[in-house]
Amino acid sequence: MSAGLLYALAGVLLFALGLGGIVLLRHALRRILAFNVMGSGAFLVLVGLAQRDGGADPVPQAMVLTGIVVAVAATALALALLRRLPEDRP
Amino acid sequence: MNLLLDGLLVLALLWSAWRALASPDLARAVVLFIVFGLLMALAWARLNAPDIALAEAAIGAGLTGALLLDALGRLQPGTGAPAPESPAQPPANRAGRRWTGSVALVAGLLAAALAYALFQLPAPTVRLPEQVAANMAASGVDHPVTAVLLNFRGYDTLLEVAVLLIALIGLLTLGPAAGRPAAPGPANPLLKALARLLVPLMILSAGYLLWAGAHRPGGAFQAGALLAAAAVLLHLAQLLPAWASPGRLLRLGLAGGFLIFLGVAAALLAEGALLTYPPAQAGGLILLIEAGLTVSLGLILAGLFLLFAGAEERP
Structure with missing residues (x-):
């Protein structure tokens, strides 16, 4: 098994872990963490799968670079929305 | 030897992500998530993606971590002692356990199906790295x-x-x-x-x-x-x-x-x-x-x- 495939498999597990977390967790901050874990899993699948034969593939790498920046913007917006939730529902 | 290193890194990734979601203490969960981000940066370096590794370390771990810690400080004033929070796990009655179990089962089945698909994928017909290499001279x-x-x-x-x-x-x-x-x-x-x-x-x-x-x-x-x-x-x-x-x-x-x-x-x-x-x-x-x-x-x-x-x- 190549390293790329190994990381793609890890990405699949992280994706499933994050998905389960989003459904099961109660606290909104934890759901934001789970959403980020899910995103990291998708990124690992994208790059790992493209590089399963070894050798770097710049196309998925550039896309993941874009994705990381979008993920932090989404997280910041989610955290700002979280702050606006009423006190009794953190 | 290399595969051993990758395997250990993958295990550390999965463990830190699991603990970030399941740890009962919210502050510890956030810190573990930052650890997860740094481990992701290492994984990108292992995948020959130094650009992503740089961005992940600065943005994924650094900036996201700062945002999360800031949000945590607002949720829990006087951050010395962890404030009590709603439990990470649903209440431990029978219906709650059944719900948790079925969600875990569905997520596990999804992971198994996706992993199976990874191994069944045919080889790509378009070689993107070669196309990129062929057009590099015109890219500037x-x-x-x-x-x-x-x-x-x-x-x-x-x-x-x-x-x-x-x-x-x-x-x-x-x-x-x-x-x-x-x-x-x-x-x-x-x-x-x-x-x-x-x-x-x-x-x-x-x-x-x-x-x-x-x-x-x-x-x-x-x-x-x-x-x-x-x-x-x-x-x-x-x-x-x-x-x-x-x-x-x-x-x-x-x-x-x-x-x-x-x-x-x-x-x-x-x-x-x-x-x-x-x-x-x-x-x-x-x-x-x-x-x-x-x-x-x-x-x-x-x-x-x-x-x-x-x-x-x-x-």
Whole structure:
């Protein structure tokens, strides 16, 4: 098994872990963490799968670079929305 | 030996992600998530993706971590002792356990199906790395990831900057939060001195990363992230106040990178497709766009943290 495939498999597990977390967790901050874990899993699948034969593939790498920046913007917006939730529902 | 290292790294990734979601203490969960981000940066380095590793360390672990810790400080005032929170697990009655079990089962089945699909995939018929390599000479830069980001798939990057701007506008629309502001204790004089020493070096490094992006790992994203980190450091050392409402100059800085990018795209529409550079001018145009993006991305990413960071409680 190549390293790329190994990381793609890890990405699949992280994706499933994050998905389960989003459904099961109660606290909104934890759901934001789970959403980020899910995103990291998708990124690992994208790059790992493209590089399963070894050798770097710049196309998925550039896309993941874009994705990381979008993920932090989404997280910041989610955290700002979280702050606006009423006190009794953190 | 290499596979052993990768295997250990994957196990550490899975463990830190699991603990970040399942740890009963919210503060520990956030710290473990930052650890997870740093491990992801290592994984990217192992996958021959130094560009992503740089961005993940600065943005995924650094900036996201700062945002999460800031949010945590507002949720739990007086962060010395962890405040009681709603339990991470649903109540341990029979229906709750059955629900948890069935969700875990579905997630496990999904993971198994996806993993099976990974092994069944046919070999790709289009070899993208070779196509990128074949067109490098016409791209205006020497680094393949920069060529993809700003030339071959420049429209992805254009839209991504638009998404960032929209997220920032969303933050502005929400306005100052009603939550408790983080207690602004007197800044540590050591932190102040360190920030004064480090920030000029960080700005210099950002300039280097921007320039290096044409030839080796680096570019506008990493440089912008570094600028944002410098701004956050200045704010934490109380040398830079939070932004209550961006003035005209700041607004121009926030939108400037996107406007330059859009202007170049509009000027080149006559070439027949979106963002098709004439090969002779490609290098200069990409440097112009990247310079604008570095400033704007730095301001936007810093704004995600600094907007309303010191907001007063609103009645």
